Amino acid sequence: MLLCRSGRPNTEGLSKMVYEFRQFWRLETRNLLWLIGMLIAIIFLFQYVELPNSSFQLSVFSHSKALKMGNTSFSGGNSTFISTVLSDTTSQSPLSDAFEEKDGDSGSEGDSESSFGIDEDSRPDDIISSGGLLEKDVNSTIDLVLILHNLSTTPEKAQNLEAHFSPENASSNNNASLSHIQKEDFSSAMGSNGSFSSSPKHSPPEKAENMDAGSGIPQKAENFASTPAVFTVSDMYELLMKSHLSSNSMIPRWSSAVDQDLVYVKSQIENALPMKNDQGLHAPVYRNVTLFQRSYELMEQILKVYIYKEGERPVFHGPPLEGIYASEGWFMKLLEANKHFVTKKPKKAHLFYLPFSSRNLELALYVPNSHSHKNLIEHLKNYLDKIVAKYPFWNRTAGADHFLVACHDWAPAETKHHMANCIRALCNADVNEGFVFGKDASLPETYIPKARNPLRGLGGKRPSQRQTLAFFAGRMHGYVRPILLKYWGNRDPAMKIFNTLPNSKGNKNYIQYMKSSKYCICPRGYEVNSPRVVEAIFFECVPVIISDNFVPPFLEILNWESFAIFVLEKDIPNLKKILLSIPKKTYIQMQMRVKMVQKHFLWHPKPVKYDLFHTILHSIWYNRVFQFRPRL
Known part of the structure; x- marks a missing residue:
């Protein structure tokens, strides 16, 4: 405190000091506000010049904010996809995925307008798609920054963008990331071989997701505001071929006699010579009928599958043979009864089958209105832990030579973590939901009204x-x-x-x-x-x-x-x-x-050559052959 010579406070000096301090603070406040304004202007300018297709919201909001936004659509061209990437890479658990309640009980299969009375419309509790193209293990800060930067480029740059995330060579519980190339180059309307596509060269459609009022369910709006690129069948086949050329499947931890079989088969397929076509194969419907014939022939001669006996019915070994999920049931039934491909000696097996029914898993364990499939995933994890503890085969390849066949819509979400390295044959084969080209297989969804006669009504008019x-x-x-x-x-x-x-x-x-x-x-x-x-x-x-x-x-x-x-x-x-x-x-x-x-x-009570049972098995076999990497 300032004192005058008499020892009394100098009030005049104190007042002057307070006045100067206030003036200084006002000046600093103006400077600070001016600085903040300049920073905001620079951010807007950078947003306008450098990131014309991205959302300003995404640039300025924190990572946690973006996570809360989920799949809410932004005004930018790629913002929905970017927000999905943030959601996928920041989520701590897959169990938070929401579920959607359909009309009726979760165990019923109500009616529909399908030719057989039931189709996918009657699925009781379909999981809401996340729409993300990346698995949750892509959590590196550097990778995320690069992804966000690349996705914010102009549409012209996006046409040449590659985002290739392959399955990692890691332990049995590691995730497999989606092998993917962002493309917008579509095939012409009419191909040289008479094939037809309605996808001329143009930009991909844009879609927006809005929340259905009161339901919490994403509904994509008709105006198609923003979405990841759409892939033509030609694009997908190109991705498949690229995966064959650059397989990232894990090298077996130790050698096995079956490894040489796979090396031999791959060489024979790649160098296949034309064969006599006496099986009624119409060449124009195949990519390469010679390669298919040779691959199929080698499958019949060599392939051996070991089926794990563990697991209690009905989830395991008790498949549905009727309804819209019958594909997983018929495959399981026919394979378990097959004496040609199945072996009781696991050391001779090229493939290992995990025989569970994704439909029965839902019927047995899903709690209606719970909106959670945590217990379903946990059930599969416990089953797999038992397999891993009892047998050495999973650990030899981290599950790369194991496969599952699942038709329920939830199967991709239920298997993308603990069973991610497996070959997954899935009805819900969606590029945007972690389908890995060259590893996973698309499973045809078939409705069977009566198991006794799956071919009833076959054919149509001329x-x-x-x-x-x-x-x-x-x-x-x-x-x-x-x-x-x-x-x-x-x-x-x-x-x-x-x-x-x-x-x-x-x-x-x-x-x-x-x-x-x-x-x-x-x-x-x-x-x-x-x-x-x-x-x-x-x-x-x-x-x-x-x-x-x-x-x-x-x-x-x-x-x-x-x-x-x-x-x-x-x-x-x-x-x-x-x-x-x-x-x-x-x-x-x-x-x-x-x-x-x-x-x-077509399903047959007793499998015949080239039928649906054999063609599904061939897809799984073919993927294993071309994903296999031998020990040197």
Whole structure:
């Protein structure tokens, strides 16, 4: 305190000091505010010049804020994808995935407008897709910064962007990341071999996800505001071929006699010579019919599969043989009864089968309205821990020579952690949900009404007798079908697009439409897969697949664009124009090819050559052969 000579406080000096301090503080405050304003201006300028397609919100919000946003759509072109990446890379557990409640009990399979009375519409509790392209193990700060930077580039730069994340050579519990190349280069409308695609060279469709009021369920809006790139079938096949050239599968920790078998088989396939085609294989429906013949022949001669006996019914060894999840059940039933491929000596096995039913897992363990599949994942983990503790085979390859076959929509989420290194044959084969090209296989989704006769009603009318241009009937699940109904429902006599059909015994109305239509529309529901694809082939109707980034089954051998039409979701308003643009001669050729490829999509009580059982097994075998890396 300031004192005058008399010892009293100098109030005049004190007041002057306070005044000067206030003036100084006001000056500093102005300077600080000016500095903050300049920083904000610089950020906006940088955002405008350097990151024209990214969201300012994402740039200035913290990492935790972005996580809370989840899949909320931003105004930028890639912001939804970026926010998804943040969600995937920051989440501590996969168990937080939300579940969606459908009408009815979780164990029921209500009715639908499928040809057999039930399709994917009646799935009780479909998991909400995260939409992310990266597994949660991609958590490096450097990688994340590079991803965000690359995704914020212009659309022109994005066309050449590569984001290749392969399965890591790690321990048995490591995740497999998605092998992926961001592309926007689409094939021309008509290929040289007569194949047809509705995907000309243009930018990918843009979609926005909004929360359905009151439900907490993401619903993609019709305006398609933003989405990751859409991949054509040609893009997917290119990714598959790249994975074969640069396999990142783990090298076995110790050698086995079966390793030399795989080296031999790969060499024989790569150097295959033309074979006599006496099995009725129609060459145009295959990528390379010679390679397929040779690979299939070697599978029949060499492949041995060991099936683990552990696990209690019904989740294990008790598959569903009827309904929309029948693919996993029929494969399990036929393989367990097979004496040609199955061996009781695991040291002689090239592949190890984990025989569980994803459908029965849900029926047995899912708690209705819990919105959690934590206990389902834990159940599979405990099963796998038992296998790993009892046998040495998993640890030899970190699970790379093990496989599972699962058709329930939740299977990708349930298996992408503890079973990520396995070969996963999945009905829900979605590029955006961690499907790994060259490792995973797309499993055809088939509905079986009666297990005693899976081929009942097979076939359809000749092309000249198919008077309906296009047909679809089904519940309005997901975001694609309402758009389809809006544009084509009850608007054009040539386009038979319905929400529901009048009830009839055995759904005869539906079957007759399938048998007498030129094109059968196969739009996605909540997930990318639909049994309508196989239904169309079953009834010899050219399938029109409207499901962006759905990986079609048997991609490694089948030339899908030679017998099926792929329409982008954003092109639904042009659907009739696309179909009418196909020349009559091309349609007749495609319909004939549907009949030629049909053999690969049929279940037989006793398996026959090239049928669905053998073709699924071949996909798994083929992936193992080309992913295998021998010890040097």
